[in-house]
Amino acid sequence: MEQYISLYEGYARLKRTRAAFILALTFGLVLLIGIAVTLGSADLGIGESYLAILAGLFPGTFSAPDLAITIVWDYRLHRVLFAVCAGFGLAVAGSVMQGILRNPLASPFTLGIASAAATGASIAIVLGAGVAGGEYLIIGNAFLFALLAAFGIYGMARYRGIGSETMVLAGIALMYLFSAVTSLLQYVGSSEQLQAVVFWMFGSVDKSTWPKLGIVALVLACTVPYLIYRAWDLNALAEGDEVAAGLGVPVERSMTVMMLIASLITAVIICFTGTIGFIGLVAPHITRMVIGSDFRTLLPASGLTGALLLLAADSIARSILAPQVIPVGIVTAFLGVPFFIYLFLHRRDA
Amino acid sequence: MMPLISIEDLSFAYRDREVLHEITFPVEGGEVLGLVGPNGCGKTTLIRCINGMLSPRRGRVVLDGRDIRNMHRREVARAVAYVPQSAGNRTTATVFETVLMGRRPYLNWKVSPTDEEKVVEALTLLDLEELALRRVAELSGGERQRVMIARALVQETGAIFLDEPTSNLDVCHQMGVMEILRDLADKKGLAIVIALHDLNLAATYCHRLLVLEGGSIYSYGAPAEVLTEDMLRSVYGIEAVVKRDMPAPYIVPLRRGCLESGLKPARSSQ
Numbered sequence: 001m002e003q004y005i006s007l008y009e010g011y012a013r014l015k016r017t018r019a020a021f022i023l024a025l026t027f028g029l030v031l032l033i034g035i036a037v038t039l040g041s042a043d044l045g046i047g048e049s050y051l052a053i054l055a056g057l058f059p060g061t062f063s064a065p066d067l068a069i070t071i072v073w074d075y076r077l078h079r080v081l082f083a084v085c086a087g088f089g090l091a092v093a094g095s096v097m098q099g100i101l102r103n104p105l106a107s108p109f110t111l112g113i114a115s116a117a118a119t120g121a122s123i124a125i126v127l128g129a130g131v132a133g134g135e136y137l138i139i140g141n142a143f144l145f146a147l148l149a150a151f152g153i154y155g156m157a158r159y160r161g162i163g164s165e166t167m168v169l170a171g172i173a174l175m176y177l178f179s180a181v182t183s184l185l186q187y188v189g190s191s192e193q194l195q196a197v198v199f200w201m202f203g204s205v206d207k208s209t210w211p212k213l214g215i216v217a218l219v220l221a222c223t224v225p226y227l228i229y230r231a232w233d234l235n236a237l238a239e240g241d242e243v244a245a246g247l248g249v250p251v252e253r254s255m256t257v258m259m260l261i262a263s264l265i266t267a268v269i270i271c272f273t274g275t276i277g278f279i280g281l282v283a284p285h286i287t288r289m290v291i292g293s294d295f296r297t298l299l300p301a302s303g304l305t306g307a308l309l310l311l312a313a314d315s316i317a318r319s320i321l322a323p324q325v326i327p328v329g330i331v332t333a334f335l336g337v338p339f340f341i342y343l344f345l346h347r348r349d350a
Numbered sequence: 351m352m353p354l355i356s357i358e359d360l361s362f363a364y365r366d367r368e369v370l371h372e373i374t375f376p377v378e379g380g381e382v383l384g385l386v387g388p389n390g391c392g393k394t395t396l397i398r399c400i401n402g403m404l405s406p407r408r409g410r411v412v413l414d415g416r417d418i419r420n421m422h423r424r425e426v427a428r429a430v431a432y433v434p435q436s437a438g439n440r441t442t443a444t445v446f447e448t449v450l451m452g453r454r455p456y457l458n459w460k461v462s463p464t465d466e467e468k469v470v471e472a473l474t475l476l477d478l479e480e481l482a483l484r485r486v487a488e489l490s491g492g493e494r495q496r497v498m499i500a501r502a503l504v505q506e507t508g509a510i511f512l513d514e515p516t517s518n519l520d521v522c523h524q525m526g527v528m529e530i531l532r533d534l535a536d537k538k539g540l541a542i543v544i545a546l547h548d549l550n551l552a553a554t555y556c557h558r559l560l561v562l563e564g565g566s567i568y569s570y571g572a573p574a575e576v577l578t579e580d581m582l583r584s585v586y587g588i589e590a591v592v593k594r595d596m597p598a599p600y601i602v603p604l605r606r607g608c609l610e611s612g613l614k615p616a617r618s619s620q
Contacts, residue, residue: 242434247454248427293442
């Protein structure tokens with residue numbers, strides 16, 4: 001009987017650790033949002049920033065100086081929230097891809113989706129050709145190419161019934177192909193075009209606006225709850241097709257749907273931000289090291305980790321050489337890699 | 351009495367290559383059935399057809415009186431559990447969670463206290479309580495196999511299919527796993543179907559054996575009937591002596607030329 005109690009107790013403790021981790025991440029994120037909103041050329045304190053956020057949300061209940069409200073709501077908050085959403089989405093997409101493909105290296109980048117987006121953007125920048133016009137020329141192309149790469153890989157997988165290892169290889173092959181196309185476009189482009197392409201590929205949340213944030217948030221709101229709802233399928237698929245099938249998971253359909261959702265999330269984010277690497281690869285690993293691999297908690301927790309990482313990186317990118325803003329895609333690696341290696345060297349089961 | 355599962359006239363082909371040919375046999379509760387035969391004879395394919403992962407070209411699999419083609423995947427998973435070969439090798443979860451996954455056919459999202467109770471029961475039965483919060487990847491091969499059996503148990507199926515559960519285990523752990531499986535059949539009345547390479551292990555623990563050769567049934571029956579020198583010669587192409595003075599038939603394979611030289615080892619092949 002004692003064994004029973006200690007077993008239940010042990011599992012209950014694991015669940016508490018997970019809840020505490022998610023809670024801590026949420027708290028940290030809210031705090032960091034407040035801090036990130038204070039960053040910029042106009043001097044605003046943390047208290048003022050929170051007050052301005054609240055005043056914008058509940059104009060009757062809270063009040064703040066008009067200038068503060070304008071600065072926070074028109075210039076800073078959407079950027080901060082965009083970083084949060086982008087980090088969240090990239091990390092969730094990375095978790096799903098790593099789980100389904102059972103490959104720790106799977107991420108939007110190793111599968112060629114990001115370099116396809118870069119090719120799409122380059123075509124828009126260098127050749128001026130695209131599916132949409134005006135402001136959405138580059139964005140539309142990047143989005144389209146990202147999805148094209150995802151469908152390409154998936155089509156190959158379906159056509160020949162290739163396994164997950166081959167899918168990762170096919171993704172890497174596609175990555176090289178698209179990189180070559182992008183290089184060619186850079187080679188033939190003018191120096192201004194070259195600069196624009198390179199800058200796009202750095203990745204940043206500079207160009208965020210409320211409508212863009214709305215699009216990303218909407219896609220996340222429609223897809224992430226579904227992925228979390230399907231967490232048991234992901235758990236089973238992470239162990240292999242045969243195990244999943246034996247547990248009653250419709251393997252092919254689940255894999256298709258989830259890969260396409262993960263690709264859609266990636267595409268809708270990177271078409272606005274450019275190539276922000278690393279978050280989608282590393283946030284899931286960091287989270288898994290802390291709370292294990294149950295997708296019911298892994299998905300929300302790695303989303304929050306990704307959001308926190310990207311927002312922290314963006315905050316540093318904005319303040320370290322202020323008023324210069326370094327593209328966040330550069331900072332994510334500077335910030336994340338040492339942290340990642342530290343965790344690797346210090347984890348319990350090493 | 352109707353068998354738990356009947357496999358009726360089942361044929362399967364990968365593209366134009368026929369892998370299984372008109373297979374018919376029953377799977378009965380309370381019985382350990384060993385699937386034996388050389389590499390590539392269709393053991394794994396047969397198991398995959400029975401649990402609905404592959405669709406047979408002809409014939410059918412009947413579960414509780416129903417053709418599995420008309421059943422939802424989840425329903426099949428509540429009737430048949432499957433432990434694939436080298437399962438658990440890439441599991442990163444803890445033992446408890448891995449076993450809990452066996453409740454997937456019953457769960458939507460939320461885990462109920464009943465689900466947790468079933469997991470604890472299975473862990474206790476298989477002597478895994480101490481390991482419950484360790485990661486599966488850290489366990490030894492024998493422990494890992496017990497975790498996989500525990501997971502199959504919480505699926506609460508009438509039948510468990512295992513593909514080479516004893517490969518990569520030393521003789522002591524091979525026997526440990528087989529004892530557990532035999533116990534599940536004898537005491538809980540489960541149907542246990544095991545694809546096995548080790549014929550002596552099969553003879554010791556299985557109630558019945560099904561010998562496959564090139565995708566067809568060569569013979570089916572109790573180990574003593576099935577394991578004969580003739581069978582070994584024509585299915586495996588080896589000369590062997592089957593000793594019958596022990597509780598189960600025991601196969602002693604002979605080096606080429608042994609029979610001619612009067613059961614003495616051949617010195618060299620000149």
